[in-house]
Amino acid sequence: MRRYSVFAIAREAMRYHEGWERAWPAPTPKPRYDVIVVGAGGHGLATAYYLGKNFGITNVAVIEKGWLGGGNTGRNTTIIRSNYLQDPSSAIYEKARSLYEGLSRDLNYNVMFSPRGLLMLAQTEHEVRGYKRTVNANDLQGIETRWIGPQEVKDLVPMINLHGPRYPVLGALLQERGGTARHDAVAWGYARGCAAMGMHILQNCEVTAIRSENGQVSEVETTRGTIGCKKLAIVVAGHSSVMAEKAGFRLPVESMALQALVSEPIKPMIDVVVMANTVHGYLSQSDKGELVIGGGTDGFVNYSQRGSWQHVEETIRALIETFPPISRLRMLRQWGGIVDMTGDRSPILSKTPVGNIFINCGWGTGGFKAIPGSGWAMAELVANGEPGPLAADFGLERFREGRFIDESVAAGVAH
Amino acid sequence: MLRLTCPHCGVTAEETELTPGGEAHLRRAGPDATDAEFESYLFARKNPKGVVFERWRHAHGCGKWFIAARHSVSWQVFGTYPAQTTEPPADLIETIRAAIPTWEGWQ
Numbered sequence A: 001m002r003r004y005s006v007f008a009i010a011r012e013a014m015r016y017h018e019g020w021e022r023a024w025p026a027p028t029p030k031p032r033y034d035v036i037v038v039g040a041g042g043h044g045l046a047t048a049y050y051l052g053k054n055f056g057i058t059n060v061a062v063i064e065k066g067w068l069g070g071g072n073t074g075r076n077t078t079i080i081r082s083n084y085l086q087d088p089s090s091a092i093y094e095k096a097r098s099l100y101e102g103l104s105r106d107l108n109y110n111v112m113f114s115p116r117g118l119l120m121l122a123q124t125e126h127e128v129r130g131y132k133r134t135v136n137a138n139d140l141q142g143i144e145t146r147w148i149g150p151q152e153v154k155d156l157v158p159m160i161n162l163h164g165p166r167y168p169v170l171g172a173l174l175q176e177r178g179g180t181a182r183h184d185a186v187a188w189g190y191a192r193g194c195a196a197m198g199m200h201i202l203q204n205c206e207v208t209a210i211r212s213e214n215g216q217v218s219e220v221e222t223t224r225g226t227i228g229c230k231k232l233a234i235v236v237a238g239h240s241s242v243m244a245e246k247a248g249f250r251l252p253v254e255s256m257a258l259q260a261l262v263s264e265p266i267k268p269m270i271d272v273v274v275m276a277n278t279v280h281g282y283l284s285q286s287d288k289g290e291l292v293i294g295g296g297t298d299g300f301v302n303y304s305q306r307g308s309w310q311h312v313e314e315t316i317r318a319l320i321e322t323f324p325p326i327s328r329l330r331m332l333r334q335w336g337g338i339v340d341m342t343g344d345r346s347p348i349l350s351k352t353p354v355g356n357i358f359i360n361c362g363w364g365t366g367g368f369k370a371i372p373g374s375g376w377a378m379a380e381l382v383a384n385g386e387p388g389p390l391a392a393d394f395g396l397e398r399f400r401e402g403r404f405i406d407e408s409v410a411a412g413v414a415h
Numbered sequence B: 001m002l003r004l005t006c007p008h009c010g011v012t013a014e015e016t017e018l019t020p021g022g023e024a025h026l027r028r029a030g031p032d033a034t035d036a037e038f039e040s041y042l043f044a045r046k047n048p049k050g051v052v053f054e055r056w057r058h059a060h061g062c063g064k065w066f067i068a069a070r071h072s073v074s075w076q077v078f079g080t081y082p083a084q085t086t087e088p089p090a091d092l093i094e095t096i097r098a099a100i101p102t103w104e105g106w107q
């Protein structure tokens, strides 16, 4: 696969751009692979990529029922941060964030990582205390965050209204190396990286059954035929329970809709990411000039990729008090994704009751930021059959043993 | 927006008037249950892509709990019934069977 570079652009400019290759081929499925990854979202593709890169396992297929990146990876608001409270969370999210820093170079693909700075607003006394605690925790974890007062918030976000009658801005938790990246590019970059190592990305191929022999996975049935495998990694986010059922076990997961929306494009008005968790809204501006806005999940099981209208209204209503200029904007598009929610709002990277089936799910409303770290940890789990240090605390057994990694109280909102 | 009819007071309520309460008909594991049974009661969820039985509370209305049988993709509502029961009514099961012959049942 030819590398992208300034010379490649110059070369192609001279010949009417006729020499670009496909970023990844569309192969015919082989009868058997060493590893099958189900789900070509960011997490599945990153798992495959690091299986090849870190463990030399390249006889791998990533199987996708739709188009790659068409799930939550292509539907999220792209917030990247690692300012979590619990140590296991901080470790895996910071691994991911630090990999994002060098990802464009590593993948030879511009993922447009933009560490523009991320603020989590404190709008109640409770939040002030909570975020100060997080800053202290992050200090111990070696993650750079700091507490800033209202005036510094105003300097960073001039359009903000500090003195909202209901929710004044009392300060913020700032992570300067948090930010955003281009979601599609992350999926495409990993896909291209996988294809370059000879892996197969099989799109429009749905896994419809999982078969095992003597308690070990043996093959999957797909809409493009039966495919054998030695190991199977299930990385399907909102459809995790559906796949688990096919493999014969249940998960502590519920699938719910999470929505986002973008405004009409306008001139630059905010160059950081702001999360306002008390009012359940968050905001950043894309390179095209659209305000990218997200809110909370619906409260019930839903597989329709459509959410409820009142959530859109609630999100906007809440944000308008703190960001008054938004009230003048027209909203262009709104969409939903089906997110996989666990009780402690932490992900699952785990062995399963079936031998050589591994599962990575439960990232819920906040897994885009985790893609590189999750893929890294999942590759280790699949390759060695046992979790490494990053994944060790995220096993399914934590529910039985009561070892929750409780981030629901720490963040309290979708992100 | 989802609309459900409260079987207690008869009001057809919009989602904003209701509070969702999660999977219905979970059976609490007894005192001599195994760890696995208790774990399953507390955490394992069916989370079906298809027919869901789910608890709702008519929070901004009569305040009572009920159960809705609903499709998690089409949002079709098959029926609602009071929560003071351990299994769905037989006629509702018939209605769902008629609508979805391949349905594997509520358990």
Ligand SMILES: Cc1cc2nc3c(=O)[nH]c(=O)nc-3n(C[C@H](O)[C@H](O)[C@H](O)COP(=O)(O)OP(=O)(O)OC[C@H]3O[C@@H](n4cnc5c(N)ncnc54)[C@H](O)[C@@H]3O)c2cc1C
Pocket: A038, A039, A040, A041, A042, A043, A044, A063, A064, A065, A066, A067, A068, A069, A070, A071, A072, A073, A074, A075, A076, A077, A078, A079, A080, A205, A206, A207, A208, A235, A236, A237, A238, A239, A243, A258, A259, A260, A294, A335, A336, A337, A338, A339, A363, A364, A365, A366, A367, A368, A369, A370, A415
């Ligand atoms: C509106 C919204 C906003 C969000 N905002 C943020 C944010 O700001 N920051 C953040 O960090 N996270 C955010 N998230 C969460 C983030 O998007 C997800 O956690 C992450 O993208 C999950 O990636 P994934 O690869 O696990 O899943 P997906 O990208 O959903 O990929 C799973 C893939 O599996 C495929 N699949 C399913 N079943 C099968 C089958 N049977 N056979 C084959 N393939 C199958 C699906 O088609 C899909 O492509 C947001 C999510 C949403 C919906």
Ligand SMILES: [Zn+2]
Pocket: B006, B007, B008, B009, B010, B011, B058, B061, B062, B063, B064
């Ligand atoms: Zn009622």
